[in-house]
Amino acid sequence: MKKIVSLLFVCFLFFTLTVPCFAAEFENPPILDVAEYLSESQFEELSEKLEGIRQKYNFEVAIVTEAEMSGNDAMSSADDIYDYLGYGAGENDDGIMLYICSGTREYWITTHADGLKVFNERGIEYLKKNIETHLANDDYYLAMDTFADLADELLEMAANGEPYNKKQISMTYILIVLGGALLIPFIIAKIMTNSKLAKMKTAVENDYAANYIKPGSKQLDFSRDIFLYSNITKTERPKNESGSHTSSSGRTHGGGGGSF
Secondary structure, three states, rough: OHHHHHHHHHHHHHHHHOOOOOOOOOOOEEEEEOOOOOOOOOOOOOOHHHHHHHHHHHOOEEEEEOOEEEEEEEHHHHHHHHHHHOOEEOOOHHHEEEEEOOOEEEEEEEEEEHOOOOOOOOHHHHHHHHHHHHHHHHOOHHHHHHHHHHHHHHHHHOOOOOOOOOOOOOHHHHHHHHHHHHHHHHHHHHOOOOOOHHHHOOOOOOOOOHHOOOOOOOOOOOOOOOOOOOOOOOOOOOOEEEEEEEOOOOOEEEEEEOOO
8 A cells, every 4th residue: 555655656746747836735736647537738727727726715626546546445545645645725634536546447535624514425426426427438537627616616605604515406306396286185185085985885896706606516636836937137236335434544534436
């Protein structure tokens, strides 16, 4: 693990020589694209956007990619890179980082300090929902650009005193509620009507023929049940996780991620 982190640190030094010097409070460049997902122009454009977000909110917003996972899984890889390479802003190292591994096709969004409040559980789900499709389509630049835009959006909401924490109401949800409001009275009326009709019926349906068979006129010599075959279908459950946890450094991280 130390060897791999050291390698990442060397890569970090390389990128610091190839991008403009940013504000002193951030030890790392906003993007460390070890997996080489981005073209030179994409790298420069996205770096400029992320750096603007960092300076605007004094908050770490970074992206790191790897060709081979440096940790045991995406979560530990993201947490360790964030902790041991010195990511974060301010005294508490506030921030958020998107980690993507091309080798295993997994990603993780790690948050720390105030990042857990700004990007709470629903905020993380909001980010995941919007970037997973792009990752699945191998459109890594669009996934990273979307991450940057949404991070800016949620940071602005938090700065205005309203962190993203409410379930968003869509038009589909509104239509479902209205439909339910109209259907429920109809269903109740239908049930009451059927109940009254049932009480008016005097004939009782008989599903069995036993009453029509003369006693002793039918006798079974033997009976048996034959089991022909079974068909079991198994579907792998998608790997998709979220929640707060403690990293190997002993610090508390939040976030979530999955496979693509």
